[in-house]
Amino acid sequence: MQTISMRIQYDGSGYHGWQRQSRMKSVQETLEKTLSKAFNQKIEIDGSGRTDAGVHALGQCISFKVNLTMPIENVKSVVNRRLPNDIYIESVKLEPDDFHARYCSIGKTYIYKMYTDRERNPFLDKYYYHYEHTLDLSAIREAMDCFVGTYDFKAFMASGSNAENTVRTIYQFDLDTSNNKLAFTITGDGFLYNMVRIIIGSLIHVGTGKISASDIPSIIMSGDRNRAKYTAPAQGLYLKSVYYTEDELQNFILKN
Amino acid sequence: MQTISMRIQYDGSGYHGWQRQSRMKSVQETLEKTLSKAFNQKIEIDGSGRTDAGVHALGQCISFKVNLTMPIENVKSVVNRRLPNDIYIESVKLEPDDFHARYCSIGKTYIYKMYTDRERNPFLDKYYYHYEHTLDLSAIREAMDCFVGTYDFKAFMASGSNAENTVRTIYQFDLDTSNNKLAFTITGDGFLYNMVRIIIGSLIHVGTGKISASDIPSIIMSGDRNRAKYTAPAQGLYLKSVYYTEDELQNFILKN
DSSP states (O other): EEEEEEEEEEOOOGSSOOBTTTBBBBBHHHHHHHHHHTTTTTOOEESOOOOOTTTTTEEEEEEEEEEEOOOOHHHHHHHHHHSOTTTTEEEEEEEEETOOOTOOEEEEEEEEEEEEEEOOOTTTTTSSEEESSSHHHHHHHHHTTTTTTTOGGGGGOOOOOOSSSOOEEEEEEEEEEEEEEEEEEEEEEOOOTHHHHHHHHHHHHHHSSSGGGHHHHHHHHHHHGSSSSSOOOOGGGGEEEEESSSSHHHHHHOOO | OOEEEEEEOOOGGSSSOOOTTTTTTTTHHHHHHHHHHHHHHHOOOOOSSSTTTEEEEEEEEEEEOOOSSSSSHHHHHHHHHHHTTTEEEEEEEEETTTEEEETTTEEHHHHEEEOOOOSSOOOTTTSEEEEESOHHHHHHHHHHTSEEOOOOOGGGGTOOOSOOOOOEEEEEEEEETTTEEEEEEEESSSSOHHHHHHHHHHHHHHHTTTTOOHHHHHHHTTOOEEEEEEOOOOEEEEEEEEEEEEHHHHHHHHOO
């Protein structure tokens, strides 16, 4: 048996999220079925993490064990030919036996895309969060700085989810704007359930003046989910990269 | 009763085409249901033409009769608020009683989008036709010129469809390329069923060398659908504009 990793892109709009579940089409199940057919054996994959319904991936990472029945160089094209058009394998790699897409991850980058415009664009609906009003971008940038560092992010975790350790480190948090489009890029050692969407939700509240940038540190400190109420919608969220070595992580941070 | 026209945009990927049909979600039915609720009366709409499953619109035009129960200035926002996010009304206009979105149309522009790349982009799948190989663009441009003018386009009509008159005039046919993306823009007085997709299919055959640009005039002359075999897929096609006056049509042609 060999251990393989793959970098995967998917348009999440046609799926009920990453995780395999009965009766609903998931990205995981679609990949497992396709891989099982391609390799003619039952394949079970591990993803670096789950993505919710409607969330996209530009660089999800998966790993699995397989009895390789074809040269590793052929895997990418053989499997891509069998996949539906909204999922694509970018690269394939032979890994050491103890590699695991989830447990070996040391960091991740997410992108959150939105646009502000009085007019709604029906073609962006599945890929951007549409916000009708303009936002105070300088207040948002000020608030973003408050998230960078090592904190207990319990206030930014979906209620009902439980993580033993809710301390995370955000390494970098950037905002690109062009015309009326906003792209937030956030890199950290890991993220709690819904953490990125709750952070973006809070930034939108800062941008509309509902709360001020200077409230953010005390919301983090409070550890109280009720103080970070708003979860930005799924369709703007993209898992951009998963890192397995310090070099990969540092390269991304330096480039951006 | 007043006569209203609306310019509509829609992402066609979630619909089984324009035309109302039992059990399948269509753009027409979705609009009619929403308009009927908004105006609290049964509304039936006419589109400038039908779009097939997966085809998009940047500027479809519809018309309908209504007993206006609100100021015309409010209609756009009231109806948009009730529409699903993949359909959007761009503008609303009060028309003379005899206006009809289909019969009064004097021309249309379609755009066809594709990209050529060995790598497939899962996010473009519903909006572009993906072609794995590079195309001979100068042969394609040469072939495009053969379509401009007034011809019997019977060879470029879906088999099985019947139009009394198959003569159409193509006013303008342009190709924009940037990186590996191609956008064909074609303007004519009207188009037969599947005509744009069959023309694009023939251009792809020219671009790969299966036929040569100089074959196009004789294919047109032949009137034989078997000589224009390939219909390019629906997802790359966008109804860009519908014209109701010579001025509108000339303005578009001059601008492009």
